[in-house]
Amino acid sequence: MFEAAARGCGLDLRGGGWAIGDSPxxxxxxxxxxxxxxxxxxxxxxxxxxxxxxDRTVADVVAAVEVLLNEDAGR
Structure with a gap:
């Protein structure tokens, strides 16, 4: 499912990325x-x-965005 979605957006998951959601x-x-x-x-x-x-757990979507922004800033 993730690979198909990435291909549909013209992306390749081999470069890494995040899966974010509320379903374990x-x-x-x-x-x-x-x-x-x-x-x-x-x-x-x-x-x-x-x-x-x-890898990471947050309480809500706002906290998820903060994690992503901080991770991106560290690159």
């Missing part, structure tokens, strides 16, 4: 399987203990 399975596990860094927007929920944790 669809967003985080899917992103990890595609080789992306993962950022989970928890929205007050607990991470499922049976899954490997995401």
């Amino acid at each position: 399975v669809l967003d985080v596990e899917g992103g990890r399987a595609a080789g992306l860094a993962t950022l989970w927007v928890s929205r007050g929920k607990e991470w499922p203990t049976e899954l490997a944790p995401p």
Whole structure:
């Protein structure tokens, strides 16, 4: 799914990137399987203990944007 979406936008995931979302399975596990860094927007929920944790966890979308801006500034 991630590869198809990237191709549709003219992008290549081999250069890396982020998978961001609120679904531990669809967003985080899917992103990890595609080789992306993962950022989970928890929205007050607990991470499922049976899954490997995401690279980053934030409470809301505003915090997710802050992470991305800070990560980009560090490059």
